[in-house]
Amino acid sequence: MTLVGTSARRADGEDKVRGAARYGMDYLEHGTLVAKVLRSTVPAARITRLDCSKAASMPGVRAVATAADAPGLSGLMIVKDQSLFARDVIRYVGEPLAAVTADTAEQAEAALAAIDVSLDELEPVLDLEQALAQGTRLIHPDWESYETAMPGPREGNLAWETRVERGDVDTAFDTAHLVVEDEYRTQRQHQSPIEPHAAVARYEQGRYVVHTPTQFPHNVRGRIAELLGIRLSDVRVIVPTIGGGFGGKLDVMVEPFACVLARKTGRPVRILNSRSEEMTTCGPRENAIVRLRTAVASDGTILAQDGVVLADNGANSSGETVAVANVAPLVLGGTYRIPNARYASKVAYTNTTPTAAFRGVNGPYCVYAQEQHLDHIARELGMDRKELRMNNLIRRGESMVNGQQLDDAFLVEAMDKVDEIRPWQDAQAERRPFRGVAVVPLTWLTNPLPAAASVKLEEDGTATVTCAGAEIGTGAVTTGVLQIVAERLGLRLEDVRVSPTDTDTGGFDGGAQGSRTTYGMGNAALDAATKVRDQVLEVAAGMLEAAVDDLEIVDGSVRVSGVPDQQVAIPSVVGTAMFDSGPIGASGKFATPPIPFDSGCMAGAAVTSFPAALYQAHMTEVEVDPDTGRVTVLRYVVAQDVGRAINPQMIEGQIQGGVLQGIGYALFENLRLGDNGEVIDDNLESYRLPTAADAPPIEAAILENPCSYGPLGAKGAAEPPIIPVAAVIGCAVADAIGKPINELPLTPFAVLQAIKES
């Protein structure tokens, strides 16, 4: 069999192109009520009165919920500082105050308008640096009382900090040939999947049954339970087809409102975000400030780096910003040898919408900063920018800043591959005014969270995979994992199916995040399929009176190797097994093996290493219009190590899609906040997403550098293509205009201003 490595069509594709796939936003139950949420219009206030009595008695209104209905405090894994509804204090524009369910949307809206709210407004804290300044009002005065999942530096408006320190940084700076220092500022970016958040909940037999298009069903289950103050097993999450997520659907968002209201009414309750609610209340990628100071030798060798990353948490830790704070130091110190390093990653509270995960968490702005900074160093030294990078690149067997040894480092190979497609020397030689070129290497991780899957054989000889892996759209669950299982079982791809994603039937799964589905779920499903294969061969060995070792499974039959006419079809093996050893089926599981690193060098780190590390290089050539400042990406080349390519066409699709999201971040996407900390860009006219006209030609080379513990050698593939994009475009634009720009996005206005200042 050679299913793995082929560009098999996605198994859920026909329904999608026929318009027959039922998404979360399409899901309805009989007698479903409509829910709407009343949200704060001020960024900071004390609630002096919240009277819902009039609203509750309005026509069609079935229930109203407030803070009293959701007593728990929760947060994404680390700091438990979020309540479902504001209690006493409001901390951002858009914070939920109450929720109403009614027969119609109009009735629910009318009831929201009838809720009587009185507030004492407080001075909002909107600026990231001001939030951490001495004497600034505390957004969470009770911060010390919050439960945390682990110890870590935190105080006042500093929600969390992680620190990494290795070597003797101060001495390295004292004796360096050159010290370079820079500051970079980056914006919020919104995930903006086509499908908004949607959920339908019902309450039956003392449990909440929630249909929601989430990337991470087990997380949503746990977060609903924590916010409502109930056991997590009292929640069942079922996932319809998901209309995109990009990190935005990892966390609980609208589900708990539907749950509370379903319990109060005994009816199914549906909540569906408008695009405006989506933009203003669903956490975007955090805005950040990155400060880097680097000591280098005269030949460009990096001697030491001191870095501070300031990231905006928004009003609470409901998003992933705290949990992944330590990705910042690891990505800053994961691509180049930095023998002496001191990094602090600080996450600050502000009176703004909580920030959250977006593909490549922390990565895009750290890499943007690091690469502009390296270009600055190259300019100071009069050195070729690529040569500086190649000289400092981590080689096989060398270590990242956390002491993790990268035995399979493949950065040189990725850079060489890009150079083969578009030689650096040629690009330099062909330079013209207002054209720029850049190349950026990068080490990234595969999310290591565990996975479980089970595989059973049906009486007709087909196989069914059951798991809680969410099909976010990459094809990892509905195609990649099935290719792995079909290959192991010797079945045709169309004879392996996956049952719907359900936390009641599927074991724990770490979610469709950080490229982990093919890796984690692939491993768990491969484990289960291997056990099923063993069962098949054992039963067939008895039927064929042959030794297990002499058997092979080909085209749905077990046969004695080299004796094709001595064979039994799988359905008859399943039938024989049924009354002999029992139905054929097995559970599989996977946990990432421990990654050795220097635990003594870090504090506050929830992410401590780069498991199943992967390597890539991105190269681009851009043109800047000197009259308008508009940047055109002329050419884009990616070389990416995926370990083993299970489905090359799908990987290419991830690279093309990730790069275009990165181009949006680099050039125009910017979720701006107004004077009250409110989201200005609450629609897709002012928040512009990349269109077909913005997509440059992208050449992608897939490199296979197997991971010893990945399924058939596979590592993550889908997340990383977004990460180096802003960096490489930023460097190329600076090259084109002969001047760095230390802030994203690189809009025509920003670029034109930079040109005019020079």
Next chain:
Amino acid sequence: MSYSFTLNGQPVEATAAGMTSLLSVLRDQSGLLGAKRGCGEGRCGACTVLVDGSPVDSCIYPVANAEGTAVRTVEGLASHDEPLTRIQDALLEHGGVQCGACIPGVVMTLTALLETESNTDDSTVRSSLTGNICRCTGYQKIIDAAQAAASSNGGPR
């Protein structure tokens, strides 16, 4: 008010206020859930349907304007017991579908393009797609699919 038009070849009469969006009528009255309400403001194109052969954003298209027209949705292209149309098939063959939420709209835009345009070079396909936002694919494979469907024998089905 009542408005008459044909929907995927069948005569229908929709009773709704004239400014009700065609999308609401399709989803809430006709039970056709293929077209998606991605943004509800005429920006993303996931709700694209054809009115007399031209793509429109049905989320901001008043049902009154559909009076006397022929409306086609993704469900009208190939029924479940029929093979996929060329563009539907090409989208799968070329890996142009990921989450797929934009795809019902993309399929309709490209169906109209292939029915009306003989020139399907890269820039023609790109400009026809600028009203359809796809957040997943980066568009390249969708464009590849459109060009392959256009060049396959006999044009679109």
